[in-house]
Amino acid sequence: MSVLHVVSVSGGKDSDATLLLALMRYPKARVIPVFCDTGNEHDAVYQHLDYIELAIDIKITRLKANFDQQIARKRLFIARDQRTGRDARGRKLRWSNKAKRRALAALHPTGNPYLDLCLWKGRFPSRTAQFCTQELKRDLLVNYQMDLIDSGHRVVSWQGIRRDESLNRRNAKKFERLNPHLYAYRPLVDWTAIDVFAFLKEQRIMPNELYFQGMSRVGCMPCINAGKAEIAQIAARFPDHIARITEWEQKVSAASKRGYSTFFNKELHDSRKDRHIYAANCIDEVIRYARTSHGGRQYDLFASHIDTNVCASAYGLCE
Ligand code: SF4
Numbered sequence: 001m002s003v004l005h006v007v008s009v010s011g012g013k014d015s016d017a018t019l020l021l022a023l024m025r026y027p028k029a030r031v032i033p034v035f036c037d038t039g040n041e042h043d044a045v046y047q048h049l050d051y052i053e054l055a056i057d058i059k060i061t062r063l064k065a066n067f068d069q070q071i072a073r074k075r076l077f078i079a080r081d082q083r084t085g086r087d088a089r090g091r092k093l094r095w096s097n098k099a100k101r102r103a104l105a106a107l108h109p110t111g112n113p114y115l116d117l118c119l120w121k122g123r124f125p126s127r128t129a130q131f132c133t134q135e136l137k138r139d140l141l142v143n144y145q146m147d148l149i150d151s152g153h154r155v156v157s158w159q160g161i162r163r164d165e166s167l168n169r170r171n172a173k174k175f176e177r178l179n180p181h182l183y184a185y186r187p188l189v190d191w192t193a194i195d196v197f198a199f200l201k202e203q204r205i206m207p208n209e210l211y212f213q214g215m216s217r218v219g220c221m222p223c224i225n226a227g228k229a230e231i232a233q234i235a236a237r238f239p240d241h242i243a244r245i246t247e248w249e250q251k252v253s254a255a256s257k258r259g260y261s262t263f264f265n266k267e268l269h270d271s272r273k274d275r276h277i278y279a280a281n282c283i284d285e286v287i288r289y290a291r292t293s294h295g296g297r298q299y300d301l302f303a304s305h306i307d308t309n310v311c312a313s314a315y316g317l318c319e
């Protein structure tokens with residue numbers, strides 16, 4: 001039984017450093033970098049993965065979730081829905097005929113994992129229902145590792161997690177036995193972001209170019225958890241991604257029972273329910289909000305006039 005080292009890579013600095021550390025300790029044949037493609041990535045992520053493959057001469061395994069079967073089952077469910085009764089808020093459980101027609105016209109697989117997941121669920125994920133991480137990344141990676149275990153290997157899952165990244169991660173363990181054949185190893189738990197950049201520089205590996213364009217992290221473009229400043233940078237630098245999210249909001253809204261769903265759920269300035277939340281949270285409104293200061297009351301001249309030709313690194317990388 002051989003031990004395989006599966007390194008989860010995202011195109012970000014921490015996973016780059018983790019992969020380099022794995023290769024310093026183990027032969028290439030036992031190190032498997034794996035990237036879970038959400039379909040909501042910036043092109044710079046794919047370019048960076050290609051660069052890493054060339055720079056360290058290794059093949060990155062790319063995985064993509066598929067929701068065709070779930071969408072097919074949901075279509076059947078909607079078409080046959082004859083339920084009676086009401087939910088806790090007094091709304092009818094059954095899909096109305098109008099909503100059925102609208103949803104069935106919109107609910108078809110597109111081949112994009114992120115969009116198909118949201119079409120199937122009839123909504124976008126949120127901070128309190130963050131099903132994107134599980135469905136688009138965690139489950140794919142766990143299944144991949146379980147297949148390796150089923151074929152007779154033991155697996156060490158290398159994860160580029162740092163304790164200072166967030167409160168959730170402040171107690172992350174460096175080494176953990178997850179089951180008799182699967183272990184988690186997190187070599188960066190006590191590193192800082194600055195340590196990681198210094199290590200990459202020492203190893204002559206360029207960090208993802210998104211760090212020079214105002215992004216503090218590399219992941220979905222955008223991530224549902226993106227902060228105000230990051231959303232303003234994305235709107236200024238990558239308007240095509242905002243246009244894509246606008247299109248996705250229309251498609252997911254059409255496939256949802258309520259008829260609306262928004263990518264961000266910031267609960268901005270409108271505490272009223274239903275369509276008012278849509279109006280306050282749709283992508284155009286969130287961008288307007290991101291360009292304001294003082295809790296959304298004042299227009300922020302800096303946020304609305306970001307010079308996209310100038311490097312802007314949240315880590316002070318642009319000298
Ligand atoms: S990066 Fe953000 S949007 Fe993407 S899977 Fe993770 S939490 Fe969800």
